[in-house]
Amino acid sequence: AKSKGKSAYERFAPEMKEVSHERLQIESRLRRALELDEFDLYFQPIVETASGHLIGAEALIRWNSPTMGLMMPDKFIPLAEETGLIIPIGEWVIRQACAAARQWQETTGLKLSIAVNVSPRQFRDPSFVDAVSRALIEQRLDPVCLELEITERLILDNTIETADILRRLDEMGVRLSVDDFGTGYSALSYLKSYPFDTLKIDKSFIRDVMIEPGDAALVRAIINMAHSLGLQVIAEGVEEEAQTHFLQAHGCDYAQGYFYSRPASADSFVAWIRSNHR
Numbered sequence: 001a002k003s004k005g006k007s008a009y010e011r012f013a014p015e016m017k018e019v020s021h022e023r024l025q026i027e028s029r030l031r032r033a034l035e036l037d038e039f040d041l042y043f044q045p046i047v048e049t050a051s052g053h054l055i056g057a058e059a060l061i062r063w064n065s066p067t068m069g070l071m072m073p074d075k076f077i078p079l080a081e082e083t084g085l086i087i088p089i090g091e092w093v094i095r096q097a098c099a100a101a102r103q104w105q106e107t108t109g110l111k112l113s114i115a116v117n118v119s120p121r122q123f124r125d126p127s128f129v130d131a132v133s134r135a136l137i138e139q140r141l142d143p144v145c146l147e148l149e150i151t152e153r154l155i156l157d158n159t160i161e162t163a164d165i166l167r168r169l170d171e172m173g174v175r176l177s178v179d180d181f182g183t184g185y186s187a188l189s190y191l192k193s194y195p196f197d198t199l200k201i202d203k204s205f206i207r208d209v210m211i212e213p214g215d216a217a218l219v220r221a222i223i224n225m226a227h228s229l230g231l232q233v234i235a236e237g238v239e240e241e242a243q244t245h246f247l248q249a250h251g252c253d254y255a256q257g258y259f260y261s262r263p264a265s266a267d268s269f270v271a272w273i274r275s276n277h278r
């Protein structure tokens, strides 16, 4: 049998080598990206649905690679997660985000908050809670102005460890939100045992909320359930005015989406505040 053709290893080896070579290349570029300051934070406003008032923004990372152009997070966050680079990158994001929020507060006099995405590996890293605490102290940001967005998937993946980290963050006074709500395994019991403040309804439910009665029913149900549990609700992916009226009518607290603004550079975001809220 040995003499018949190549072994499985030999047949797959060249391909594997290629894949790992490409990955190593992106990985080394990712590593350099942090040193060369190629990352950028974009900000997307979050507004109070009833009044239209700005309450803060979500920070969204971008990578301006001189060789590969503008890279969106879906293209490199998974690799950063696999390689562990998400830990230094994530720390950079939190520090920058806190600094930005603090700066807007000073220039506008509004107590704006900043929401930051946290990926699973970053969340479970033993240094995470301390890194958050350090960023708040260094940037002199009130913890209540920092909201950490954690996906439903992460919450459902783990138990004791997750509960302990969430408890420590809650005690620090930062706000905790469930991101992409409704796309996980819909085991809702975690909502009453963990110290969350906010649910972010996934944009896939908002997209067709005006044309799909099923989506409309789900959005209404999520808002009511969240409020019964003492949680606030943010609808993401709001693109049309009609959707804002629907959300307003059903008591959704906050909204975010292209209807208000696309994610914008720090300068454009400040200009947006000036033109909309002064």
Ligand code: C2E
Residues within 6 Å of the ligand: 044, 059, 060, 061, 072, 073, 074, 077, 090, 093, 117, 118, 119, 179, 180, 203, 236, 237, 238, 239, 256, 257, 258, 259, 263
């Ligand atoms: P997400 O947390 O669900 O962020 C919302 C995404 O929806 C953003 O994509 C945003 O640009 C987009 N979006 C906002 N409004 C609308 C709208 O009205 N319609 C539509 N169709 N899309 C809208 P983006 O910036 O490409 O980010 C993609 C994902 O990458 C994020 O999804 C988040 O999971 C991840 N991500 C972004 N920044 C970071 C970061 O700093 N750290 C980590 N760990 N993940 C990040």
Ligand code: CA
Residues within 6 Å of the ligand: 058, 117, 149, 179
């Ligand atoms: Ca998010």
Ligand code: CA
Residues within 6 Å of the ligand: 170, 174, 175, 176, 195, 196, 197
């Ligand atoms: Ca809390």
Ligand code: CA
Residues within 6 Å of the ligand: 179, 180, 200, 202, 203, 236
């Ligand atoms: Ca989301």
